[in-house]
Amino acid sequence: MMDLLRIENLSKSFTLHNLRKHISACENINILLKKGEFIGITGRSGSGKSTILKSIYRTNLPEWGDIWYNSERFGLINLARAKEREVIYLRKHEIGYVSQFLSVMPRTTSCQIVEQAVVEMGKDKEYAKEEAEKILKHFDLDRELWDSYPNTFSGGEKLRLNIARAMIKRPRLLLLDEPTASLDNTSKLRVRELIEQLKNEGTTMLGIFHDLKFMEGLCDKEFNMDKGIITN
Amino acid sequence: MERFEKPVLIVKNLRKQFGHGCGECEALESDKLKKNYCPVCGTVYGCQDVSFEVYPGEILGVVGESGSGKSTMMKCLYFDENVTCGEAYINTYKNGESNVFEESSQQKRYIRNNLLGKVYQNPILGLKMDFSSIGNIAEKLIAAGSRRVGEMEERGRQLLEHVNIPVFRIKEEVKNFSGGMQQRVQIAKALSNNPPLLLLDEVTTGLDLSVQANVLDLIKEIQHELGISMIVVSHDLGVIRMLADRTIVMLNGRIIEQGLTDQILEDPQHPYTQQLVHSLL
Ligand SMILES: Nc1ncnc2c1ncn2[C@@H]1O[C@H](COP(=O)(O)OP(=O)(O)OP(=O)(O)O)[C@@H](O)[C@H]1O
Ligand SMILES: [Mg+2]
Ligand SMILES: [Zn+2]
Numbered sequence: 049m050m051d052l053l054r055i056e057n058l059s060k061s062f063t064l065h066n067l068r069k070h071i072s073a074c075e076n077i078n079i080l081l082k083k084g085e086f087i088g089i090t091g092r093s094g095s096g097k098s099t100i101l102k103s104i105y106r107t108n109l110p111e112w113g114d115i116w117y118n119s120e121r122f123g124l125i126n127l128a129r130a131k132e133r134e135v136i137y138l139r140k141h142e143i144g145y146v147s148q149f150l151s152v153m154p155r156t157t158s159c160q161i162v163e164q165a166v167v168e169m170g171k172d173k174e175y176a177k178e179e180a181e182k183i184l185k186h187f188d189l190d191r192e193l194w195d196s197y198p199n200t201f202s203g204g205e206k207l208r209l210n211i212a213r214a215m216i217k218r219p220r221l222l223l224l225d226e227p228t229a230s231l232d233n234t235s236k237l238r239v240r241e242l243i244e245q246l247k248n249e250g251t252t253m254l255g256i257f258h259d260l261k262f263m264e265g266l267c268d269k270e271f272n273m274d275k276g277i278i279t280n
Numbered sequence: 281m282e283r284f285e286k287p288v289l290i291v292k293n294l295r296k297q298f299g300h301g302c303g304e305c306e307a308l309e310s311d312k313l314k315k316n317y318c319p320v321c322g323t324v325y326g327c328q329d330v331s332f333e334v335y336p337g338e339i340l341g342v343v344g345e346s347g348s349g350k351s352t353m354m355k356c357l358y359f360d361e362n363v364t365c366g367e368a369y370i371n372t373y374k375n376g377e378s379n380v381f382e383e384s385s386q387q388k389r390y391i392r393n394n395l396l397g398k399v400y401q402n403p404i405l406g407l408k409m410d411f412s413s414i415g416n417i418a419e420k421l422i423a424a425g426s427r428r429v430g431e432m433e434e435r436g437r438q439l440l441e442h443v444n445i446p447v448f449r450i451k452e453e454v455k456n457f458s459g460g461m462q463q464r465v466q467i468a469k470a471l472s473n474n475p476p477l478l479l480l481d482e483v484t485t486g487l488d489l490s491v492q493a494n495v496l497d498l499i500k501e502i503q504h505e506l507g508i509s510m511i512v513v514s515h516d517l518g519v520i521r522m523l524a525d526r527t528i529v530m531l532n533g534r535i536i537e538q539g540l541t542d543q544i545l546e547d548p549q550h551p552y553t554q555q556l557v558h559s560l561l
Contacts, residue, residue, distance in 0.1 A: 121284070132526055136526070
């Protein structure tokens with residue numbers, strides 16, 4: 049199996065100048081993710097899980113170490129050092145990010161949100177609309193919600209929309225940032241089903257979870273974090 | 281790695297100073313400046329050493345406090361002001377090989393009329409207030425070399441419809457329009473020559489929130505539909521967050537930080553950017 053992502057000695061700290069504080073968020077992280085695998089990371093809140101994911105997606109600026117990603121477009125590329133425009137390309141075409149929060153343009157309907165993800169990849173509008181409707185159905189978002197603004201959606205609905213928007217791109221790598229946080233048990237189980245479905249479709253995933261109970265039997269590997277380091 | 285795309289605009293070491301400078305301030309590394317001002321000779325350094333690139337179809341955000349040089353930079357790029365020194369290359373002009381700041385004023389006029397569009401915060405600067413909206417667009421088209429009245433009228437109608445100016449008002453003087461409508465006419469005018477690059481300086485500042493939302497939606501729509509590159513200046517990080525893929529942060533005439541917009545917002549590096557971001561949240 050091909051290595052899709054290889055994180056080597058990643059460390060990241062935050063310097064808060066006006067508070068004169070220096071916070072170490074994660075240290076010496078090494079993770080190897082093969083194509084088609086699903087790796088789960090757990091740990092208490094504040095243990096540095098999100099920092100890893102955000103470093104890969106470059107919402108955080110990695111400080112030390114390398115994040116080697118095997119890109120379709122660029123070949124082997126170090127995400128820790130890649131140019132911003134390269135990262136933007138990868139976000140549009142290869143790497144998806146899903147969290148419990150939905151960050152979207154205001155005044156945009158769920159269907160439009162998903163359509164835009166397709167248009168971004170250079171496809172035409174009609175095709176985008178067809179695909180968007182297919183995927184919203186696939187991920188079981190109520191038809192009445194397709195033409196409404198998602199700011200009023202429940203956590204579970206937002207999440208399904210979020211996953212639809214990411215998955216419509218058929219990303220080579222999907223990052224899941226605590227997708228089950230703040231959901232009730234029934235919704236959590238639905239997320240599990242969703243993830244299982246993605247896995248069966250061959251999606252490579254790196255996910256962080258407050259609690260891996262719900263993912264039991266799904267992850268190929270599990271890491272546990274404490275105070276910025278991987279403990280197992 | 282070889283570049284996988286070509287910038288639409290490259291700016292290198294743009295400097296704009298107001299005043300002659302003196303021995304104390306001319307070396308720009310000098311710590312003699314108070315913010316952007318030389319207390320010895322009174323020279324103001326509006327922009328110093330500003331370098332960046334704009335890529336096809338992207339919105340580049342520019343933020344910074346009042347007086348940080350954002351408008352000065354935009355004026356230089358649109359030739360409203362002459363730079364003190366520096367270089368700028370436009371991909372679609374002479375193959376991106378000629379420093380446009382050094383072109384003749386006739387060539388600059390050509391570039392401005394054919395390759396650039398600008399929308400000002402104050403519509404008085406961008407529009408002839410006693411012209412109709414369609415007249416304003418015709419003016420820009422004529423400057424770009426258009427001569428056919430019928431075609432210009434058709435293009436004007438299309439654009440105004442696109443920015444939601446009701447057809448029955450397009451012959452009305454723009455001074456009768458509301459602030460939001462005037463901004464939309466400015467945007468239509470700036471788009472009329474199909475420029476590869478649009479410069480927007482604080483175009484929503486001072487509009488009330490619902491009108492602001494409407495103009496922002498229009499800008500986003502233009503990016504989606506026409507794929508035009510834009511530089512969007514705003515001191516409002518909310519506007520930048522909504523529009524820009526990448527963002528430049530300016531302070532005292534310099535770029536102190538640039539990065540992906542979400543990275544600037546979530547992991548700002550420079551003390552000033554941190555302060556700016558934290559005042560937003
Ligand atoms: N014609 C001029 N003569 C002298 N100084 C000038 C002139 N134009 C601008 N400046 C100075 O250049 C600096 C940058 O001004 P600029 O208008 O570019 O700021 P800005 O970032 O656009 O601010 P704002 O957010 O308030 O619009 C300021 O210190 C300003 O006073
Ligand atoms: Mg200004
Ligand atoms: Zn001086």
